[in-house]
Amino acid sequence: METRKKVTISTLKNKKNKGEKAVFITAYDFPAATFANKAGVDMILVGDSGAMCLLGYQTTNEVSMDEMIMMTNAVIRGNKHAFVVGDMPFLSYQISNEIAVSNAGRFIKSGCDAIKLEGGVRMVERVRAITDSGIAVMGHIGLTPQNMAQMGGYKIQGKDIASFNALVEDAKALEKAGAFSILLEGVTNEVAEIVKNSVSIPCYGIGAGVKLDGQLIIMHDILGTFVGEIRPKFIKVFDNIGDKITEAISQYATEVRNATFPAEEHFYPISDEALSMIKKTLG
Template sequence: MTGPEFQKRKREHKKIVVVTAYDALFTRIVEEAGMEVILVGDSLGVVVQGKKDTLSVTMEEMLYHTRLVAGAAQRALVIADMPFLSYQVSVDEAVRNAGRFLQVGAAAVKLEGGAAVVDRVQAMTRFGLPVMGHLGMTPQSVHRYGGYKVQGKEREKAEALLADAKALEAAGAFAIVLEAVPANLARTISEALTIPTIGIGAGPHCDGQVLVLY
């Protein structure tokens, strides 16, 4: 699977399946099961390391696990999460850290946020670094939300999420994860974009779904 093929699935109305993996063994297992897209998620902080959230996951930890997955993957598109503070500090640092993921074998990176990260997405894509966005319940902002809660239930917040999605697409993102948003809002966003939406707790109307393993 390649980035252009990923986007082609939306045009052909074919659902996209994404799963997480953090090591070589699970990469081989999910590929043998037919999975074509693997996300090396910073969720490893919770499901692998046993922490309460993803905020303490480091660049070095993410690079290590990305290297394991990318080295074992034969066909799957490997996307790596950019951890907390790896892209927020400056545009230059964001581009540099995204490039480090591609150096260890990732085909793309994922980062959280809307308008606040548009300049990062623009810079990355300008230098040929494929970027997936992430809107809705963004785990790196869990303390701002007061916990893991559905986002976009109020009209004003729903409109803001739609605007963020359009801004990410215009900035060059090749896809967007929608996490914990109402199903009708996910459908509205999906229909408004030409790039795929990948849902997690966002109902059945996204262009694909992502499942966090173990």
């Protein structure tokens, strides 16, 4: 078997230059990271979406830095080759440059290769401060879940001239501030391509069409294991593992109640001699 090399920023830039798509997926724990590596993904995002997918919160804004670091540590233990990006949670970077750098550093100390934060022009100062500290930054523009209240809900971006101009301005500002890549979320296919072409750094998409340098998807969405009401249009369920899990647990419950599990093949053996001696002690 060919030994895979660790994916780096140089790897990702080379893929863009060659026109090769990067495969980007979320993971929040050791098994997920292990499976993603076996599948040969290029990048893993320890996303704040773990708030909803793994921890059961109603929004991404409820997850803490400590919880993000807990998930990150688990992913790093399972990772071998993928480029790992830590997702900066709400209020972990917005308050000040000092807080932003400190929290970004926690992800790097945990083993991440880079961090991601939401916002374009308005976050330039934070991006520059973090990159100046020696930490790689992925920008995130378009539909930014941490700002849902300001955006008036889950609204697709790039559908009018004002939204388009803002996206291009954000992308250029992030590149100038030192971001090594950009994630576009919830952007129209055609506009996402124009935004990508307005900068030289890799641009990845989640719900932003097919023209970008790679795709991010939430693992729970493609496996059908997300327990919640949100079902974005861009999601494709590749295998409904959720139903299979429910069926397996239901079968287990039935066999326990019928006393057909555990069966004899699941018992640990004991010799007749030892069992006889034990029974003699019972009088």
